[in-house]
Amino acid sequence: MSMTDQIRLPKSAPRPQIAMLLIGLAAVLVLTRAALPEGLIRPPDWLILPFADWVNTVFTFLRDDLGLMALTRAFAGMVEWLLDVTANILYGKSRWPRLGPLPWSVVAITMAALGAWLGGWRLAVLAGGTFTWIAVMGQWQWAMETLSVIAVAAPFSIVTGLLLGIAAWRFRLVARVLDPVLNIAQSLPHFAYMIPVVVFIGVGPKAGAIVTIIFSVPPMIRMTALGLAKVPDEVVEAGRMGGATPFQLLRKVRLPTARTEILVGVNQVIMQCLAMVVLASFIGMPGLGQKLLQLLQALKIGLSVEIGITIVLIAVVLDRLTRAWAMRQPQHHAGGLRWWQRHPVLLAWALAVVLAFALAQIFPILAQVPRREALSIAAPIDLVMDQVIRLVDPLTTWLRWFLITWVLIPLRDAIQFLPFSAILLAVAAAGWAIGGWRSALVVGGFIALIAVSGWWDRAMITVYMVGFSVCLAALIGFPLGIWAARGEARAQRMLLICDTLQTFPSFIYLIPVVMLFGVNDVAVVMAVVTFAAVPLIRYTTLGLRGVAPELIEAAQMSGATRRQLLWQVQLPMALPVMMVGVNQSVMFSLFMVIIAAFIGTQDLGQELQRALSASDVGKGMVLGLAVAFLGLAVDHLIRSWSRNRAA
């Protein structure tokens, strides 16, 4: 079939002989392990560099000698002032301007109006309904605490990202410096950069806001630079001919043309902000995340699920609103209409808000629903959870025994048995096979850095858990994705489920998983799989749905069976997209395995958790980078593979 031509390795493919040689060498090292000197089995002590001490020295220098602390604290003071303003308006913290809190009904009406204006009545119902749910469930105060931080962090990220993105597009040097920094920043576990924030900024809402900004800014920079780079020359030329100055060209021509990408960046920023809601509460972000952790600590699963639902709903609403904004086309009205005919939503909003303010004075329930009178669905959720756990308990007890005895312990022993020199060679071989000597150097370098960091054994435990989890997730994710891609409606539903699972706070998974499997690696793997399967399902579905219908038709006409169609046409065509899913799945697993330290692990995550509670910047950074390098090595391999394939 002609399709096979497409998967043939391109001419520029690296020579496989050297890769085979490296693999062979690695195999020899493994076979002769008993005779190897100790220095080839575990990284020897003299090889290990005191990175943590160096980082700490630099930080102490920055903080004490350079007085950077005064600067960061001043910046934090400014952020805090902004936070106080939003906090006052949204939930009535006693700070300037002392206007708030807004009644919940006013906020809900405003959100509904925004929905109606941007996306019609469905979005209005979703947005208004979400905020009504929050109020009725008695979570108003917490949700507003969360939103008061996001309302500062998101705009801050967007503006910073836009400026840095423009700089990266305009100046090559900036792009060159930013690119690796962003790569590392996006693969660094959250806890790693929370530690320096605690040192430089302190704890509290301001620290939460700043950590959220740091976490959410990279996609904005990326998307802005990408969008600007994609602006067609003809458009710029037309602008130039119109006599635009360089600044006008940027503001009136380039940025509007790159609008779609920039708005995707805005959307990403908001999603990242919501992803940080729970984690940032470790360093003092108030609101839903903090409440969620408190409730989990007291094992109140039903109530935490309620909060989880709220976080998902807020994410969905903000996502849909920003997307609708991105899609929105300028409206043109027929002449001769009065302004209120042109802006019916604005008028309705103004009237409804005035009415709501007035009614809230008379009926306090429209201003705030007290916790005591709030609804709760916690009891049925707890009941269902309890029943499910009882029901599946025999199965999970067996599964726990089976996986631990026959899969996890042997795997773990095997990976600990392998000499580190053999692993290094094997990784380099994989690099060589995929991208030639450059890739071999890059991925080998990443892994070698982990070896000299002194955390080799723990890093290998992380590798084993992530590796096994991703394999398990693939067993679930690929078939589900293939199944979902069979029909458009089904695919849409599956993507919605993926969105939900992805925004649902991962901490909530940890408790049921411990109840089912106990404190051990099985529980960790199960929690990670739940999270890691999502991108696999998503990208398999997207990839298969994206295959050109003409191709499928052509294959059907030439008499391909359904199975042949899937294996020989659809899957090969969708493979690049599916590999993006694999890449993301590895990243998600790395993040989740770190969070799973709260179940109890013996990997990098456990040490990272320790570093956070001891505020040890150096150790935290080294561990964080070790995790990031694992992710970057995989990322590099998959990307080079896709590039070669496309070439």
Added chain:
Amino acid sequence: MTRTSRLSWAARLSLAPLFIAASLAGAAQAEDSADPITIPIHNWSSQIVMSHAIGQIFEGLGNSVEYVSTDSQAVYEAIRLGDATLEVEVWEGAFGASFTAALEKGGIHEAGNHNAITREDWWYPLWTKEACPGLPDWKALNDCAAVFATPETGEKGRFLGGPVDWLKHDAEKVEALDMNFTVVNAGSAAALWAELAAAEKDKTPIVIFNWTPNFAEAVWPGEFVEFPKWEAGCDTDPAVGLYPDKVYDCGNPADGYLKIAAWDGMPEKWPAAYAVLQKVSFTNPQIAEMAKLVDIDGMEPEDAASAWLAANEAVWKPWLE
């Protein structure tokens, strides 16, 4: 109170102007700053309720109070720098090390001591006793180690410890006492409770790390394992304890302190509030009651604090005088 009541009416009357003058002078001098007092809250309920209770007492004095959630270990650094003002629950076992380290660096001091004892050690829920009747003796526990075996610990019994950063030396204890147990560390208190709740469903025997005062006592009645009694130096001096050549051959202290810590700048900035704080002292049952209001009765911490204050005026009103 008792001292003034001994004075005769006449004496009190004659002294009254003096008292008033003194209290006025005191008030003028003891003007608290209008800045909010920042009380850190953590992730367990008794601490949150107690923080709110003390915060509400301060608010009654006219102070403004703010609550900030922080990590329970990192909080001592925050107090030292003045980012947080005080800490209402300093546990000897869990936070003694962080607190002492912060004391040495300066900026923080001990402002009071609760009339409560804290204990942290190996613990089991009562249903465990059916499978291992010799409890709470540690030797009996060791004899039925097989009852606590899990797939990951093989033949040995599993002891589910707290997170490693709580630094509990359970593994050392197992080694010193030559116990047939393996220590598995849970990553968070929530993981401990989740295991306990799961064990309760089919009454699986389980031995975990636990502490008192704690809400878990009310949900799952249980007992501490009785190890050889703690003696000072048991953790450093091999001669002390059960065996002459081992360290950690003993249980944890059964009567740890529960203190209140404050920022060094607090007495100057909020003298009136600080004077009250020095008198604050809660007992074990009172702390358990606060936790129960939230964890069992499902109240919000703020409401629980108000309810507790309303029901226990006799306890805290004297602190204001």
